[in-house]
Amino acid sequence: MGDLVIGARSGAGEPEGPGGRVNRSAESSAPSTAGEDTAAQNADAHGTGADGPPEPQRSESEQVNESDSEAPAKPRKQRSFLKELPILIGIALILALVIKTFFVQAFSIPSESMQNTLQVGDRVLVDKLTPWFGSEPERGDVVVFHDPGGWLNDEPTQQSTNSFVRGVQDVLSFVGLMPSANEKDLIKRVIAVGGDTVECKDDGPVKVNGVALNEPYVYQGNTPCGTQPFGPVKVPNGRIWVMGDHRADSLDSRFHMDQPGGGTVPVDNVIGRAFVVAWPVSHWSTLPVPDTFDQTGLSAVLPAAPPVGGAVGAVALLPLVRRVRTRKERRKES
Numbered sequence: 001m002g003d004l005v006i007g008a009r010s011g012a013g014e015p016e017g018p019g020g021r022v023n024r025s026a027e028s029s030a031p032s033t034a035g036e037d038t039a040a041q042n043a044d045a046h047g048t049g050a051d052g053p054p055e056p057q058r059s060e061s062e063q064v065n066e067s068d069s070e071a072p073a074k075p076r077k078q079r080s081f082l083k084e085l086p087i088l089i090g091i092a093l094i095l096a097l098v099i100k101t102f103f104v105q106a107f108s109i110p111s112e113s114m115q116n117t118l119q120v121g122d123r124v125l126v127d128k129l130t131p132w133f134g135s136e137p138e139r140g141d142v143v144v145f146h147d148p149g150g151w152l153n154d155e156p157t158q159q160s161t162n163s164f165v166r167g168v169q170d171v172l173s174f175v176g177l178m179p180s181a182n183e184k185d186l187i188k189r190v191i192a193v194g195g196d197t198v199e200c201k202d203d204g205p206v207k208v209n210g211v212a213l214n215e216p217y218v219y220q221g222n223t224p225c226g227t228q229p230f231g232p233v234k235v236p237n238g239r240i241w242v243m244g245d246h247r248a249d250s251l252d253s254r255f256h257m258d259q260p261g262g263g264t265v266p267v268d269n270v271i272g273r274a275f276v277v278a279w280p281v282s283h284w285s286t287l288p289v290p291d292t293f294d295q296t297g298l299s300a301v302l303p304a305a306p307p308v309g310g311a312v313g314a315v316a317l318l319p320l321v322r323r324v325r326t327r328k329e330r331r332k333e334s
Contacts, residue, residue, distance in 0.1 A: 103129050105271070106278065107144050107185065113244035113251070114187060115219050117142070117287070123279035124187070124287070126272040136267055137190045137240050139208065139298070140289035142274045145242075147184040148265050151256060187274060188242035188252050189217075192235045194267075199231025200224055206243075207231075209299070214292045219246040228254040230263075239264035 109122040118124065126144050137143050192198035192208050204224030205212040215224055226247030235241050241264055244250025253263035277285050 103127075107187065107274070109187065112249050113246050114142070114189070115246040115249070117189075117217055117245045118187070118277065119283060121280075122277050122283055124274040125276050125278050126274050128272040131270070131272060137193065137270055137273065138289065138293075139190055139193060139196075140293035141190045142187065142287045143190055143240075143242070144185050144187045144271045144274060145265055146269045146271065147186060148256075148259075148261060148269055150259050151186060151251065152184045185271065188244050188250070190240050191243050191253075192233075192241040194235055194237035194239055196235045196241070197232050198235060198241050199233065200229050201231070202229055209297070211295055211298045215290070216292075217245050217290060219248070222247040226250070226254070230254050230257065233257070233262060233264075235264055236261070238267050240267060240270070241265075 105126050105128055106123050107126055109118045109120055109124065112120055124142075124144075191206060191213075196208050197210075198206065198208050200206045202225065206215065206224045207213070213224070218224060224247065233241065239261060241253045243252045243254065253265070255263070257263040274287050276287060277283050
């Protein structure tokens with residue numbers, strides 16, 4: 001029956017001979033093979049084949065997204081330096097303000113009262129951090145402090161006559177990049193602290209709690225008392241007694257004994273301790289505490305309890321001691 005189908009499709013009678021049927025079978029199989037190839041191509045197009053299950057068809061949006069993800073990323077456009085410069089300046093000013101307020105501040109030396117330790121025009125850095133943690137000035141420290149009142153009445157402020165320069169100076173001093181010319185601050189050395197007794201007779205030496213100070217930092221040619229002997233002075237608690245190293249050219253505690261506080265400075269007025277000379281570079285140096293302030297016996301000695309007071313205290317404790325002993329004995333018996 002298959003032969004009839006093949007004959008009908010061929011449309012002509014062909015002699016049958018040896019291999020005749022085979023030839024016709026081969027010819028008739030050609031269209032079938034072409035159909036199978038077309039079907040295989042269609043199966044591949046729809047994701048079907050012998051290798052595995054058909055793949056799900058993707059929507060157009062998924063294809064678009066896939067094409068976008070495969071596309072190379074465009075490089076970001078970098079900001080120009082001129083646009084970033086104001087931001088950098090703003091950050092720098094904020095950091096400078098924070099450092100000035102809580103950590104370190106620069107001050108300029110306006111006079112000769114601390115020679116030869118400090119020269120006119122020197123820039124010193126002052127530690128403002130430790131006072132936040134309750135640290136107080138100690139003997140020998142070089143400190144910057146606000147005018148306690150009446151010390152700088154006659155001192156003119158050092159400001160430029162040019163309004164533009166003065167405005168720039170005010171801005172830079174506000175953020176701590178330049179010493180202020182408006183604030184009336186002083187810089188001196190702490191000689192005595194609250195509870196100390198300080199004095200200087202004739203040509204010296206200065207004595208603190210009866211101990212003489214060896215002061216190699218005093219300006220050459222000056223005496224320890226300068227032109228103003230004083231004392232003895234009892235320094236109140238919470239205050240300090242200060243003197244300049246140039247004793248003959250320093251209006252310090254010695255010259256303000258007639259004012260409230262008797263020439264002493266409140267600890268609350270102290271801005272901080274100067275610890276280094278930062279400018280000019282040729283004057284760079286640290287400002288350590290001199291060894292003379294490490295002498296034994298320099299600290300004020302607390303008065304000892306009188307013998308009578310000690311005896312009274314012992315008598316008052318006797319009943320308590322007896323009770324403790326009685327309780328121990330009862331516990332042993334039980």
